[in-house]
Amino acid sequence: VYSEFCGVVEQRLPVFQPRPVPRSLPVFPQAAQDMLLPMPTLSQLGLGEPLSVPNSAFPFAGGEPAAQSRLRDYLWERQGVRNYIENRHGLIGTEYSSKLSPWLANGSLSPRRVAAELRRHESRYGRNESTHCLWQKLLWREFFRLTLERHGQALFEPGGVKATARAPDKIDERFQQWCQGRTGMPIVDANMRELADTGFMSYCGRQIVASYLVHDLKQDWRHGAAWFEEHQLDYDPASSWGNWAYVAGYASDPKRSDTFNALRKARDLDPEGTYVSLWLPELRVVSPQLRHTPFLLPLLQLEMIDYPRLSKVPESWTDYLPNAEEQFYGVPNEDKESLQAS
Template sequence: MQTSLLWFKQDLRLDDNPALQAGLKSECLLPLYVLDPRTLQVGPLGPRRQGVHRTRLLLESLTALDGALRQRGSRLLVVLGEPERVIVQLVERLGVQQVLTQAEIAPEELALQARVRAALGAVVLREFSGNGLLREAELPCPPEELPQVFTRFRELCEQRLLIFQPPPAPAALPPLPEAALDLLQPLPSLSQLGLGEPLNVAASAFPFSGGEAAALARLRDYLWNSQGVRQYKDTRDGLLGTEYSSKFSPWLANGSLSARRVMAELRRHEAQYGRNDSTQWLWVELLWRDFFRWTLVRHGSALFKAGGLKATARAPRHLDVRFERWCAGRTGMPFIDANMRELAATGFISNRGRQVVASYLVHDLQQDWRHGAAWFEEHLLDYDPASNWGNWAYLAGVGSDPRQNRVFNVLRQARQYDPDASYVSLWMPELHTVPVHLRHTPFLLPALQLEAMRYPRLEQMPETWRPYLPAA
């Protein structure tokens, strides 16, 4: 009688889950998630590796996963501890013959997987394709020969006809090992994990719940009900509300949603309603995500070093009080501060906002990009190692792209994407007494007025901002 342990990680779904499919052949199957307390501790660059927002989404996703498993005659065992210990103890206690799990690509996760494999000894650890879009066999060439530049990667991928047919969630699952029933326990709360409860923010651009059911509901809504996908290219640089972009990324990041399922549904939508620039652009964004994943597979830990993939000293290495002001949303530049406050309050900011605040930290404030990436790692709901560190390295000029400087003119960006200052007005209550036409440039006000508002004065205004200052 074969007993298998299914170790869930960033694949918190039953739909399109290769490790789960492999477990269906077992007589008994134990679905397990290990909450590793080390991920909630402070990392080498200062911030925690996982903060309150992503942990809240994780707990919601685990609750949803347990509910889906119960409907199919199973349950989810959640254990607080270190996987290399927890899994070995369960294997010995329950007589498990094999452990099934998702393959990893990031250095720390690979190291953890190796420790688990070593601790298991003779018990087999089987890995299955992970959370990406393209499997290795579907790539246009071996991973080590992939282009270093996204546009070339995209061209090669689009030369092939890719068909996505993800297997649906199974109707039933093998029963739990009998002895596992005594081990089941309720999920810990955020407070028990030492994180405290986040405030509910009505203005959040991601007010959705975690878990597979919520992810699939959003996929149906965006592609079929509202068909927001058909305007995606025009709205994706928005800053306010839930509909300017797909908002799939938090579910993709923890695996509540499969990228291959998104593509299968997108192709089905295009077959029914036709392809347009917007449906094509959603494919491009999913391809960017995969480009960063395969970049990480190829370069490994180099992506997390100061010199990035170019091993040069071009990126700034400084760290001073300006970094702390950036984190706190107190730089004196409202467009930056509004984005940083939204991130801290909700765990989410727009794609446009991410690029602008990252560029400002690296190029205007001359701070070490890795600390910005680590701050995002703690706070982002949709943190994913490949996309986060890949995007930061790209903006810092140490990624694989040939363009040296992705420098944004912050005031121009503010004027272009928040022309009526509605975004900064939402997140910067201290500016409500300032006339709307000055809300992007309060640093032009008298010092006493700024002091009365308790808003910091901008230390330095770049010359490039002058054309975008309000007319006298």
């Protein structure tokens, strides 16, 4: 399990210096040189050029120079790493996390280089909880890679590496609603639309939507992992499928299953509904007190703003529902009687 893996790694004195740049490369075969052509553009491939998304928490640019620039900015210039603990649960903006994962996933940035730069930063400015937490995130990446190497195909089976028979393997219309960001649960829908529009989602968001799909909607976790595989900028087979199996309860940890109370998380992470309204423009007309619970609004009002109504409210959400005063705040007088009746 991860804790044992960490214990073993921390007892050692590893050297994480990146490998030196080779002084020379083999000469191209003559036949290959004759076939060299300029890199085609996306338009030439029939895909069209990407459009920028103003709300994106990560306006990604590919390549090693962009990766090195982000690493330098996060560790040395702005030193965002020193406040990683305080900011890691953010949902909006570019600075709540390192944002290094896409470059690590596609090979533009070496984990050895990240570790070496982190150690160099700590030697100059000192280690704190935040720098150590980033180190642990790098270890999670290595742990999942070793998990995949050890278990292979088992990680992609319904029961994961545990090979249990209790894993849900059904898919129905609720999975499509989850993919489209139309479940009726705003914190889930907002995260899913951000992923579809930008290819990126916060770590907390990934945990929430994965837990909701598996534990609330009772859908096959592998379909969720496959959807992420199709849309993530930072898709990495080991980390993505390993995290999904971990949240679903089918990873290496013998006891762990990350079941999140989606409404409690929404209240904690987005108390004013700012993130939700950013990605769900239809909810901007709803008062902040009700943006996380639009299922409390009259059906007619939901139809007017074209937002789906949640079919069932879990009992575990009871303590996090708005009180009576909050429910009526901002609701037109003609709708209050209907709201009270519902």
